[in-house]
Amino acid sequence: MKLHVIVPLYALFTLTQQAPSRDSCVCELTNSNKAFPHEKLSGVEDKASTCSGNIGPQKTMELESVLLGLDRRLPQLQEDVSMLEREDDGQLYAALSLQVIENEIIEIQQIIDKLNSTTLRHQRLTADTTKQLETMRAEMQELEKYDTMQVVKRQQDNHRLKRDLDECKNEEGHLISKPTQPPHGDCPYGQFVNISGVRMYTAGEYPGSYKYGAWGQDPKPEKGKESWYWRVMLTSSNKYSNYVRLYSSLSALIVGVSVPGNIQIHSSNPTTNTIQGPNVVMYGEALYYNCYNKDDVCRFNLTTKTITTLQLPKGTRYNSKGNFCRLDECYPYTDLDLATDESGVWVIYTTTEAFGNLVLSKVEEGEPLTLNKTWNTSVYKQAVTNTFMVCGVLYATRYVDKSWEEIFYSFDTTTEVERFNIGIFINKMAPTILSLNYSPVDQMLHAYCDSTLASYKLLFE
Ligand SMILES: *[C@@H]1O[C@H](CO)[C@@H](O)[C@H](O)[C@H]1NC(C)=O
Ligand SMILES: *[C@@H]1O[C@H](CO)[C@@H](O)[C@H](O)[C@H]1NC(C)=O
Ligand SMILES: *[C@@H]1O[C@H](CO)[C@@H](O)[C@H](O)[C@H]1NC(C)=O
Numbered sequence: 001m002k003l004h005v006i007v008p009l010y011a012l013f014t015l016t017q018q019a020p021s022r023d024s025c026v027c028e029l030t031n032s033n034k035a036f037p038h039e040k041l042s043g044v045e046d047k048a049s050t051c052s053g054n055i056g057p058q059k060t061m062e063l064e065s066v067l068l069g070l071d072r073r074l075p076q077l078q079e080d081v082s083m084l085e086r087e088d089d090g091q092l093y094a095a096l097s098l099q100v101i102e103n104e105i106i107e108i109q110q111i112i113d114k115l116n117s118t119t120l121r122h123q124r125l126t127a128d129t130t131k132q133l134e135t136m137r138a139e140m141q142e143l144e145k146y147d148t149m150q151v152v153k154r155q156q157d158n159h160r161l162k163r164d165l166d167e168c169k170n171e172e173g174h175l176i177s178k179p180t181q182p183p184h185g186d187c188p189y190g191q192f193v194n195i196s197g198v199r200m201y202t203a204g205e206y207p208g209s210y211k212y213g214a215w216g217q218d219p220k221p222e223k224g225k226e227s228w229y230w231r232v233m234l235t236s237s238n239k240y241s242n243y244v245r246l247y248s249s250l251s252a253l254i255v256g257v258s259v260p261g262n263i264q265i266h267s268s269n270p271t272t273n274t275i276q277g278p279n280v281v282m283y284g285e286a287l288y289y290n291c292y293n294k295d296d297v298c299r300f301n302l303t304t305k306t307i308t309t310l311q312l313p314k315g316t317r318y319n320s321k322g323n324f325c326r327l328d329e330c331y332p333y334t335d336l337d338l339a340t341d342e343s344g345v346w347v348i349y350t351t352t353e354a355f356g357n358l359v360l361s362k363v364e365e366g367e368p369l370t371l372n373k374t375w376n377t378s379v380y381k382q383a384v385t386n387t388f389m390v391c392g393v394l395y396a397t398r399y400v401d402k403s404w405e406e407i408f409y410s411f412d413t414t415t416e417v418e419r420f421n422i423g424i425f426i427n428k429m430a431p432t433i434l435s436l437n438y439s440p441v442d443q444m445l446h447a448y449c450d451s452t453l454a455s456y457k458l459l460f461e
């Protein structure tokens with residue numbers, strides 16, 4: 001019995017005796033699991049980020065906008081062709097109408113080509129991506145085997161639950177907040193719903209002269225000039241001008257007494273940075289217009305007589321290549337349409353990239369002059385005769401007949417919702433509207449039609 005106890009004691013003794021003499025102590029840990037392949041995981045992560053870089057939402061947007069362009073263009077073509085057929089006098093088709101239709105067909109062909117190349121690119125991308133996704137999926141399944149603690153699996157379950165919950169919440173949200181009203185921007189007076197008959201009509205100071213031009217009121221005038229009006233006439237070849245003419249009241253404009261007279265931009269007409277095209281506006285004692293022979297917005301400061309320019313995006317059509325039109329006629333040099341509303345100055349134009357659809361940009365009136373946000377629309381500029389802005393909503397008109405123009409389209413910059421069914425009719429006093437100009441001061445729409453001036457009151461609900 002005694003011996004039995006002594007043996008382990010002896011063993012302990014020898015162990016403690018030996019320990020200090022050793023340099024280190026080695027423990028061997030045997031793990032039945034395999035080491036986690038970090039490299040493999042980061043490889044998959046890299047692939048995933050490349051993949052999502054390749055197929056962002058802009059890829060689908062691209063296709064969608066091309067399709068929308070086509071969608072709008074085809075009915076227009078159909079309509080124009082049937083109008084052409086009605087016009088056919090049995091001998092000759094109107095050469096101009098044919099020209100318009102030919103242009104439309106060329107545009108449509110360009111869209112189809114674009115669609116073709118986009119689709120081919122997308123197909124290739126889809127095939128590549130599918131293959132990559134399959135590989136990644138297999139790799140991830142492989143990696144899941146390492147999830148012995150079930151952490152990833154739990155996370156996935158949580159994620160799934162959270163997603164279901166969010167979906168549920170969203171559905172509920174949709175039910176509650178679905179707008180019942182069509183969009184109308186941020187108008188303090190409600191929604192623009194109709195327009196009055198003509199409230200003011202005059203042949204003005206130069207009856208029958210200067211078919212092209214614009215007129216209106218500066219929404220942000222100097223103190224004491226609140227009742228002033230301005231008028232710009234294209235005095236050279238119906239294309240160019242080099243001055244703005246001021247009137248101290250509406251009656252002065254009607255009877256044609258201009259007290260401050262002309263404020264000249266330059267003594268030559270046209271020359272660098274003088275006015276090209278009719279769709280100009282005045283805002284904050286400055287005139288905004290398309291600069292002569294450039295795809296720029298010019299701002300002429302009436303106080304200092306200095307000009308600031310603002311370059312529009314690449315591909316902006318100018319020099320009468322992106323005009324407002326009706327079927328048998330385009331309105332020359334209407335490439336850039338400047339507009340004012342409650343929020344300041346806007347510019348409406350078109351670009352090659354936008355396939356001739358209207359593009360809208362907010363102008364920041366500061367120094368230097370800059371562009372703020374830009375929106376693409378899906379309305380074809382050649383199907384539009386003019387545009388104006390009210391409370392951040394773009395409105396476009398089309399020619400109906402010599403007495404009526406229809407406000408048919410709107411684009412709300414707040415919600416980005418487009419409507420093609422506005423259906424508000426303007427009773428014209430002359431057939432051709434060459435500029436439309438909204439005055440946020442009194443909610444009047446000022447029209448310059450074939451050298452005459454007319455005003456309408458916008459009606460809100
Ligand atoms: C689409 O593009 C391919 C390759 O460029 C061409 O072979 C094909 O004819 C095109 N299809 C159409 C409808 O234009
Ligand atoms: C719009 O106003 C015009 C002119 O005041 C009127 O004739 C027309 O009936 C109005 N349209 C609607 C839909 O209210
Ligand atoms: C015009 O110039 C004056 C003097 O530099 C400046 O105070 C004013 O803000 C300018 N107006 C515009 C619209 O740029």
Ligand SMILES: *[C@@H]1O[C@H](CO)[C@@H](O)[C@H](O)[C@H]1NC(C)=O
Nearest residue numbers: 062065353354373374375376
């Ligand atoms: C408008 O469309 C063009 C051409 O597709 C595109 O390059 C541009 O980014 C778009 N702009 C906006 C603001 O969506």
Ligand SMILES: *[C@@H]1O[C@H](CO)[C@@H](O)[C@H](O)[C@H]1NC(C)=O
Nearest residue numbers: 343362364366370371372373
């Ligand atoms: C663009 O407009 C928004 C809204 O008015 C404004 O907050 C922002 O400062 C503007 N951006 C620039 C670059 O002027």
